[in-house]
Amino acid sequence: MTLLDQTAPGALRDAQAQPKSVDVYDFRRPTTLAREHSRVLELAFDTFARQWGTQLTAKVRVLSQVTCETVSMTTYDEFAASLPATTAMVLCPLEGASAKAVIQFPSASALGWVTHMLGGNPAGQSLPERKFTPVEQALVRRLMDDALEDLRYSLGSLLVAPISVGGFQYNSQFAQAASKSDLMIVASFEIRVGEAAAPATLALPAEVLLPQLGESNPTSTTVGARDLIDQQLAAVPVDVALGFLPARVLPSDVLDLKVGDLVALPHPEHRPLDVTVGGEPVGRAAVGANGSRLAGIIVTTEERLA
Template sequence: MPALSQQSPLPSARAHKVVEAYDFRRPTTLAREHSRVLELAFETFARQWGTQLGAKIRAGSTVVTEQVTMATYDEYAASLPSSTAMVLCTLAGQEARGVIQFPSEAALFWVTRMLGGASNAPIPDRKFTQIEHALVKRLVDDTLEDLRYSFGSLLDEVPTVDGIHFNSQFAQAAATNTLMIVAVFTIRVGERNWRATVALPAEVLVQQLGNSNPVSDPAAAPAQLRAQIGHVPVDVALALTPVPVTPETILNLVVGDVLPLPHPVARPFDLTLGGKPIARAIGVTHGSRRAGQIVTTEETHP
């Protein structure tokens, strides 16, 4: 097979693959089991959000979960556009607040649809009026109900709207180093697409995840490993006592040759695993098949 030169193009699947940088200074602390539970919860929320939004604006809409990650609040805020709608949400018993973020243009489009306006009219990127603020808050209140329903026991109470801000750099929902669970969504209404995010303090969810989906006790790992290995299939064989021969003997073998073996007729066969004898057995008939009946076992040492 010819070697690829340094100038050889990569296959298209690899050429278009997005590579995500890994920060070794702050490794991910979210367990795989917890990550999967959160992904399922956010996927359920996305379906509920899309259904509720479509009913309110009377237009076909879908919400798709794109990514669920853990990041500090500073990193999350830096990833947002400077001008956007950020709804800060109060969580019971928590100083840090959650965030539901979406473009102001999207919210104004939803309000226009709710009031019966034309959906193809140009929409400026601006702050909300009092009426628009009230309508958007009602939409978000219903969205938070869907969030509480989707997360089940992970959220004890429905979050409440604390305020709506329009600058991601000035809206301070939590301390800069607070870890947040961040979900990225794509909202589609007709031919319009918007990017939205939901950020929740990791402390709230991780504490509940430890109860709803506990991680296995590390002390039980050896027993679990032995139990798993005990069900792995292996190949065993009945073998005669081996005889050493020269390569010349092997090369000169022809049909009809007899190769003497130093295996007494009365001695059982060796039952081997990976070439090592583990027991001895005699040949028997089991129904229409040949089988080996164990007569002795070898001493094994760990």
């Protein structure tokens, strides 16, 4: 006996009655990075992380390490929504671009860096998330100037627009670094200064970097495709072999073979050897010599239909 689920039709009707959510996707502005682009950017930001960690160690005078964790592309609205409500944001204008780059990190962590720079030890202290004083801001600005120098070195030809440190913001929802729909390349980092670790992000306008990355899937014209294939195949190395006619023997004969046994071949003495490529016969050749080496002298070739 089969029991029918009487609630299934009703559940199906309820599911059909619910309004469906449709997201509009603009194919002219994809929100995901191509694999080739992502790999190039990951290598560049890994280099930036190492350089940034070295600079922090020199300026803060405490062993520091910066690790790049993820690289993605998202809209500025989504990027800002992912940040804490209160945090330190350094807005960095780029020449020729309306959107600004953003370096974000907890202000409490930056206060710990400043404490180290001034000879103190913030270990065990609970530092608040607050705005920087003029002195603190000047010291953090010096750290950011060094970070941007490392960024220009690490990105190389990917970052052609001059970039500089601009203003500071402490509310992620009020910072107007770009329009909500502007695409940003966002790299997330972990900054470890001494025993203290803090998350950080770097957001760069996609319009500044993507033109230097080129097309993700470049295509070639199909004109002369047959000639190109022929040229490529002609340059591929293949194994050529000279072979005798095969001999048919019993499995017992093979199992009883030992050193010194003779295997009779049905190949006539005056018949040329078969010339094969990948096991396929392409002609015949007589045994000859080339200096001190054995060689095959081609005597016939087999016609092949193209």
